[in-house]
Amino acid sequence: VNNVVKKLVASSTLKRAGIVAVGCVAVSLLGGTSAKGQLGIDDAAIMTFLGTLNSTMQSAMAIPLQTMQQINSDMASFTQTAIYPLQQIQAAQNLASQNLSRALNMQGMINASTANATLPTPQALEATMLSKDPNQTANVPSLYQQTYGTLPASQAAPSSVTAAVDMGDATAMESIKKAIALDALADSEMQVSQQMMNQLQTAAPGNVPIISAQAQAWILQAHAYTQSGTAQLLRAQSAELAYTGAALKLHSTVTGNAGAGLFALPVGH
């Protein structure tokens, strides 16, 4: 309504009407000769003019303004009762409170300890693996070697075997480090999701799309982390496959050498 009033004030038509009204009053004051009052003003002319002005205002402004008020009232009612009823806004905010509570329970559950190692060295490795602390990835190689042993010496195994073990162990350690990183990222995602749900408990409907946009951006990031983790999983699975191949190759070499050795023996002497 304020805007409407501002528009009317700014309207050139209204300004012209004002000028005409002031002009009429001035003419009647200066030009009139009959029935002058104490101040020399023609009262009858003024009264006639005011009557005409009032009638014009009634027909030209009051009725359209009344229509305007009805339309505005209708729009306000539609917006308040059909599009944004307060009860529905509050119901949506209450659901956010329930969802936040559920999310907190889920976080508590998913972060329950799953440590199971019983010997000291595997326990140390397991504690690092489950630490969710990216700073601890530096400890993985030493703890891994203490648990699973170091590479065989060059005289203890063929170089192809040593190379396969090195690659297999490296992929295993990469996987452990990536697991620590993913755990840390997952914690961040849970915290951010709870912050957003917390905001949704009180957010105004008009501002909700901003939270949606932020959530979508985080989901996009989360997809990237999934792809990165899946890439590491592929490397681990391919290394396992390669181990099987390496074992078959070694077996073939040993069998071939043994066969060659047997047939090279001086038979029949």
Next chain:
Amino acid sequence: MGSSISQFNSDISAIRNLQKEVVYPEQDLDNIRSNGLGVVSSYRNFTNSVFGLNVSSAQLPTGQALERQLLSGYANTNPTAQFNTLFKGAFGGLPSTKQTTPVVMQAIDAGDASAQSAMQMSVMADSAAASSVQTANNIETQALNTSPGSGPQMGAQALVIELSSMAVEHKLLATQLRAEAAKLAYNGVGVKQGATATTNAIQGVFGGAK
């Protein structure tokens, strides 16, 4: 002036009609709600029953006991209290120091720990999944009863829950990676032990011949 106000009224009236008849037509809203409720009544019971399908398959008592724990959900399963005993019942305990070398014992301990951790995480993942399904059902129900202006609230909540759900997936992926690492490490230990045994044997043979 009168014509200006009439024009203004005409414009406002057009906006009102646009809102009521084009952007938020009541009939369309009713149709959407009706279709949504149709989807709920057609699929919700079916998907919930498929989701809750019993997949237990073990035949022997020890396997059945562990399987029961694995498939019982977090509410009925403390991840650490009984699990170790049930796991040993199904897969055996650690060999003694007389039976194997320290490195093999450590590898088995780490491998078993990783396997148990993955099993426990699977129990928690089942519960997280059940919780997500329940939340999704609640949001869907509320979305079909809310006003168009509050619809985006439901959408935002679904997105936020999706982020939380992806966090659980990352935890599972991390567990999967640890299990794969343990498998690779097992392979490595096998080869290292083979190499050590071979070296010892060779040393034994040639050492004995000296």
